[in-house]
Amino acid sequence: MQRSDSERTDAHTAETSADATAANDLASELDSLLDEIDSVLEENAEEFVRNYVQKGGQ
């Protein structure tokens, strides 16, 4: 089906703004994930990682 130029532009604008919204959603979701990581990450990461020593297994 043929669409007028203005309809195409509208559709294009709608897609762009949908993309921008999705990107914003993703960024804010990542931000809240990072906040969560900050709240549960061991305070002394250096020592936490250094002290995790295992005997080899299988």
Place this chain on the structure above:
Amino acid sequence: MMAVAKVLGIETEYGVAGGPDGDPITASTLIVNAYAQHERRRVAWDFIDETPGRDARATASESFPPAIEIHLANTVLTNGARLYVDHAHPEYSSPEVRTPLEAVLFDQAGEVVMRQAMETCNATFDPAHAIRLYKNNSDGKGNAYGTHENYLVDRAVPFDDLVRGLLPHFVSRMVYCGAGKVGSETDESRGYGVTFQLSSRAEFFEEVVGLETTLKRPIINTRDEPHSDAEKYRRLHVINGDATLSPVATWLKVGTTSLLLSYIERHGVAALPPVPARPVRAFRTFARDESLRVTVPTSAGEWSALDYQESIYELLEGYVEREGADDVAPLDEVRALLGEWRRSLDALAVSPDTLADTVDWIAKRRMIRAYQDRYQCDPLDARLRAIDLQYADLRPERSLAGRARLRQLFSPTEIVTAATAPPRSTRAYFRGMCVERFSESLVSANWDSLVFDVGDGPLQRVAMMEPLRGTAALTESLFRSVSTASELVVALNG
């Protein structure tokens, strides 16, 4: 005719830290004992069937068979699993199940068991001595421990065909079932300046085929301990996989492998992609390749990990459409598995980050990259290594996999139930029900038998050499009709 049902299971050695004296064997023992106390049933493991030195190859080369450690804590659970101390780790060996999806459920049930054991244990100590458990495969310092898969395979398939047919899959499946890892732990990968790997295990592999599991680890392990009728079956013991936290990744890991085994049983290996010229190098190369574009040489050109997976997918998709693969799972599950596999390969080719809810290495990398961006830290910063470690942390208040929005396949209730109720689909039902109902008369148990003390006369051994005997369908009414172990043994002998 149905090929041999691909009965399967997953065993995981958990990382362990803390404890009253800092000794991992003490901590692992406390974990196993705490769970046995929590379940208030204690059934010993029976070692009569253990021969880890038996080699699938007719002529075994010089190698060091794994030692069995009889004195360490060892118990059988009401869900049919084995919980014990292996080397210096607590290990959960899931009950054997009938389909890949069930394997996911009972693998996650193992996390519940370990978490419960950890909480029971820690309730009795000073918090400074709390035990912590991790579902991962290495400590970041070169010490590795395993997550092993087991598959029932037709004994008639030549072992060389399994090697030939499985190598292309085993070196490349990490694209969707790698756990991911910050940094590197061997001189070789350090030499490449690696900051992130798809697989946590790959760099520890040194041989193509062999019997060892702790030294010179081979991509294909030849341990030949069927725990069932050895004339009919082989138990393929797969040691090259990562511990996965994402249910979908676990499903793909065992589901694709089961399907490939089913195909090889019926059609051999002629149509499978070529083996890499140097399989160990290919396995490690793919692990270091975040671009998913690097290729390795074969006798038939250059192949990337995705090339291998595309080729194997196409072969198995056609196979399922023609023949169904009911030895792996009902058609609905097999089709859903193929759909997930297809979706994963498509996304990996163009936008891998969209798989952050199903692929562990991508979920982990997403956290690490975002953290690195926010704090502008070095790619090997201790905080990024801490994220890597806490991804696998079983403490709910510290777990990062628990915060990664991973897509779930089972409800929390289903998973908690599977920690105590056995699968209905295999002999694990019979084992688990006997532990649940008759633990006081059960002297010992293992994968293929149970030993009862019914009071008078000799101990009674009940053999379970057929993994698909002892299912709920076959024994549920028997369990309803007996009230003591003695009645059970009489009914079985009658």
